[in-house]
Amino acid sequence: MTQSTSVEHGSGHESQGFWRTYLFSQDHKTIGIQYAITSLLFLLFGFTLMMIMRWQLAYPGQPIPLIGKFLGEANAPDGIMLPEFYNQLGAMHGTIMIFLGVVPLGVGAFGNFVMPLQIGAPDMAFPKLNMMSYWVYFAGGVTMLGSFLLPGGAANSGWTSYPPLSDIATIGQTAWLIGMFFLITSSLLGSINFIVTIVQLRAPGMTFMRLPFFVWAQLVTSFLLLLAFPPLEAAACLQLMDRLAGTSFFLPSGLVVSGQVVQASGGGSPLLWQHLFWFLAHPEVYVLILPAMGIVAEIIANNTRKPLWSYRSLVYSTLFLGFMSFIVWAHHMYITGMGTTLGTFFQVTTMIISIPSVVILAVLIVSLWGGSIRFTTPMMFACAFLPMFGIGGLTGLPLGLAPTDIPLHDTYYVIGHFHYIVAPGSIFALFAGVYYWFPKATGRRMNDTLGKIHFWGSLICINTIFMPMFIQGLAGVSRRLYDGGAQYAHAQGVLSLNLVMSVAAWSLAIFQIPFIINFFVSIRKGKKVGDNPWDATTLEWATSSPPPHGNFIRPVEVYRGPHEYSVPGAARDFLPQNDPA
Amino acid sequence: MNIPYTSEVRPDTGVYNAKLGIWLFLASEVMLFGGLFSAYIFLRTGAATWPHGWEILNIPLATTNTVVLISSSVTMVMAWASLAGGNFARFRRFLGTTVALGVAFLAIKGMEYGMKFEHGLFPATNTFLAIYFTLTGLHGLHVIGGMIVNVYLLGPGSKMWRKDPQRFTNRVEVAGLYWHFVDLVWIFLFPVLYLL
Numbered sequence: 001m002t003q004s005t006s007v008e009h010g011s012g013h014e015s016q017g018f019w020r021t022y023l024f025s026q027d028h029k030t031i032g033i034q035y036a037i038t039s040l041l042f043l044l045f046g047f048t049l050m051m052i053m054r055w056q057l058a059y060p061g062q063p064i065p066l067i068g069k070f071l072g073e074a075n076a077p078d079g080i081m082l083p084e085f086y087n088q089l090g091a092m093h094g095t096i097m098i099f100l101g102v103v104p105l106g107v108g109a110f111g112n113f114v115m116p117l118q119i120g121a122p123d124m125a126f127p128k129l130n131m132m133s134y135w136v137y138f139a140g141g142v143t144m145l146g147s148f149l150l151p152g153g154a155a156n157s158g159w160t161s162y163p164p165l166s167d168i169a170t171i172g173q174t175a176w177l178i179g180m181f182f183l184i185t186s187s188l189l190g191s192i193n194f195i196v197t198i199v200q201l202r203a204p205g206m207t208f209m210r211l212p213f214f215v216w217a218q219l220v221t222s223f224l225l226l227l228a229f230p231p232l233e234a235a236a237c238l239q240l241m242d243r244l245a246g247t248s249f250f251l252p253s254g255l256v257v258s259g260q261v262v263q264a265s266g267g268g269s270p271l272l273w274q275h276l277f278w279f280l281a282h283p284e285v286y287v288l289i290l291p292a293m294g295i296v297a298e299i300i301a302n303n304t305r306k307p308l309w310s311y312r313s314l315v316y317s318t319l320f321l322g323f324m325s326f327i328v329w330a331h332h333m334y335i336t337g338m339g340t341t342l343g344t345f346f347q348v349t350t351m352i353i354s355i356p357s358v359v360i361l362a363v364l365i366v367s368l369w370g371g372s373i374r375f376t377t378p379m380m381f382a383c384a385f386l387p388m389f390g391i392g393g394l395t396g397l398p399l400g401l402a403p404t405d406i407p408l409h410d411t412y413y414v415i416g417h418f419h420y421i422v423a424p425g426s427i428f429a430l431f432a433g434v435y436y437w438f439p440k441a442t443g444r445r446m447n448d449t450l451g452k453i454h455f456w457g458s459l460i461c462i463n464t465i466f467m468p469m470f471i472q473g474l475a476g477v478s479r480r481l482y483d484g485g486a487q488y489a490h491a492q493g494v495l496s497l498n499l500v501m502s503v504a505a506w507s508l509a510i511f512q513i514p515f516i517i518n519f520f521v522s523i524r525k526g527k528k529v530g531d532n533p534w535d536a537t538t539l540e541w542a543t544s545s546p547p548p549h550g551n552f553i554r555p556v557e558v559y560r561g562p563h564e565y566s567v568p569g570a571a572r573d574f575l576p577q578n579d580p581a
Numbered sequence: 582m583n584i585p586y587t588s589e590v591r592p593d594t595g596v597y598n599a600k601l602g603i604w605l606f607l608a609s610e611v612m613l614f615g616g617l618f619s620a621y622i623f624l625r626t627g628a629a630t631w632p633h634g635w636e637i638l639n640i641p642l643a644t645t646n647t648v649v650l651i652s653s654s655v656t657m658v659m660a661w662a663s664l665a666g667g668n669f670a671r672f673r674r675f676l677g678t679t680v681a682l683g684v685a686f687l688a689i690k691g692m693e694y695g696m697k698f699e700h701g702l703f704p705a706t707n708t709f710l711a712i713y714f715t716l717t718g719l720h721g722l723h724v725i726g727g728m729i730v731n732v733y734l735l736g737p738g739s740k741m742w743r744k745d746p747q748r749f750t751n752r753v754e755v756a757g758l759y760w761h762f763v764d765l766v767w768i769f770l771f772p773v774l775y776l777l
């Protein structure tokens with residue numbers, strides 16, 4: 001068997017030199033950590049952009065304190081933000097948070113680090129591609145960040161880049177498209193690697209129905225990335241042609257800009273972009289949430305000390321969800337005047353896709369029932385995920401039905417909806433994952449007290465930011481307004497909430513400081529732990545912390561399902577998957 | 582480190598890693614070209630007027646190109662079959678022919694582009710030409726990509742044949758699958774752009 005060779009390498013410390021070990025490593029664990037650090041930095045950067053915007057929303061037209069003078073005369077003369085700059089910040093906030101923050105953290109970092117360990121593999125199936133996928137992602141990030149320095153600044157047509165606006169926007173939009181090519185390539189390489197690894201490199205005995213749910217979540221996520229991103233790539237090609245070769249894929253005939261008819265052949269359709277974009281972007285929202293659900297499921301099983309309630313429902317719901325996510329995209333487009341037949345189709349599919357979402361949430365909640373719960377820091381974040389995701393999902397239902405969506409579309413209500421899912425949902429789950437797997441990656445535990453300060457502070461602040469958005473949205477306040485609605489009569493009654501939300505956003509930043517300190521101090525000073533500090537069952541805990549190159553000293557074999565906690569008659573309250581007992 | 586199933590087949594799945602990998606990659610390519618074909622349908626059904634391909638494009642040249650590309654697929658299969666039969670010299674001849682046919686395809690395509698440009702027909706001229714240049718251009722890039730892989734397998738990459746013949750044969754098979762896909766895309770492009 002080839003596995004015998006991984007034994008030799010497993011224990012040996014091949015000295016590969018600094019470059020190969022840390023920078024151009026092909027070890028999935030190192031690459032996972034590279035992804036983790038890069039994407040956490042991008043999350044912080046994207047959050048900073050938003051904090052600057054929140055000043056403008058709370059105090060429209062007033063000079064930004066402290067950093068205002070560093071933003072540049074072209075962006076904020078005398079520290080007062082220009083509308084053009086506000087648009088850049090908004091577009092790049094969304095782009096960075098989604099494509100450079102949450103997805104790389106959930107898939108690139110956790111998927112890379114944890115998944116091969118959990119299936120008992122020595123590494124990814126294609127280690128070189130894995131390394132390339134990270135560096136291509138990095139190049140995409142540099143392109144996106146660098147675009148702020150171009151004349152006219154970064155892309156400013158929203159993260160959705162709707163034409164015709166994006167077709168005629170400043171050169172930053174071209175950089176955005178090129179950056180997206182990099183990110184799409186990176187996720188393509190990554191998703192192929194993930195699927196092949198899961199299918200091919202499972203340890204003996206690791207049947208599909210014994211995969212930890214986290215692995216299932218990564219598998220379905222990879223399929224979504226694999227199949228949904230290419231149509232966006234196609235759309236990006238077309239938009240690039242429009243911008244560089246003067247074609248009119250997305251430009252209708254007779255378009256008038258600033259009182260002048262645009263010189264182009266015309267005959268294109270802005271709606272074409274919307275279709276291609278949302279064909280990606282709806283599956284993309286499940287790319288944002290599925291890895292998070294995977295993390296939460298593992299942590300709940302581990303901290304309730306009992307199996308998940310109905311693992312099979314979780315798996316089948318996830319598969320169904322993955323499939324359905326390809327046929328709901330136009331629920332983002334009810335306002336475009338699609339016919340009622342088409343509208344009905346997408347309303348029905350949207351209601352159907354809510355069912356597996358609810359099943360997954362229900363399984364996770366019911367799994368808590370009757371457990372003797374250990375309230376560790378990762379468990380606190382995982383538990384908070386449940387109601388937060390619940391709010392996000394429930395507020396999605398009225399958006400899925402055209403009669404209620406049409407007044408709500410493009411208001412702050414939509415912003416509230418998806419942020420509940422992505423921020424106190426996905427990002428909380430990702431924090432839970434950081435606290436949970438940190439001991440595996442470093443051999444040390446993060447501090448619990450700092451963790452709890454981080455948790456409670458973040459929970460309170462994040463709800464104070466996003467709950468008022470529903471109120472503003474129901475009052476009809478549009479998203480993407482430079483002054484937060486100050487000019488609009490119908491917004492006056494809810495305008496004071498802007499300050500509340502801004503203060504909560506800045507406070508949220510303060511509550512990230514304990515996390516940052518905890519993270520860096522614990523790498524060197526955290527309490528040392530053994531191989532399996534959480535008494536967990538899955539295979540990543542069956543090797544040392546951190547695991548050696550090649551992952552397992554001895555070949556692993558799997559004898560049981562993933563979450564065998566509190567098995568009657570067993571000596572301890574957990575039975576690891578590789579325990580033949 | 583040794584990754585299992587890089588050259589041998591995993592018994593319960595019936596494939597080696599790279600073969601599954603290339604099939605997944607091709608699935609994503611189907612979605613890429615699928616997206617573009619959908620765009621074509623969307624634009625055409627919404628257009629007030631749409632020229633017939635044959636009024637503008639050169640069918641004899643495109644027919645020749647179709648023959649060239651299909652032949653290159655045949656030689657690609659022969660290259661792989663030669664390797665599987667252990668005949669390295671024959672493999673080199675067939676793969677070399679495949680690359681040469683790829684060059685011929687691109688040369689003819691280049692000629693076609695040149696003729697269009699001479700007549701003042703550019704991507705910006707109208708939506709039909711826009712989608713024509715985008716689709717054939719992207720396809721051309723795929724041809725170039727496949728040729729780079731084939732040249733590598735013909736040159737420096739072929740050293741692997743002596744060390745690990747099975748793995749090298751697998752590589753040629755995988756490259757072949759990709760090449761057939763590129764061929765297949767053209768077989769869709771030809772009628773859609775030139776004949777309809």
Ligand code: HEM
Binds near residue numbers: 332
């Ligand atoms: C559970 C059932 C869900 C339903 C029924 C639902 C429905 C919708 C609908 C109809 C919209 C479009 C609203 C509009 O623009 O007028 C929307 C927007 C959005 N949803 Fe959901 N959603 C659900 C879950 C999710 C999940 C799980 C995520 C992601 C993690 C998500 C992320 C988003 C995002 C990012 C947008 C806004 C995109 C934009 O316009 O910028 N949703 N949702």
Ligand SMILES: [Cu+2]
Binds near residue numbers: 281328331332
């Ligand atoms: Cu959606």
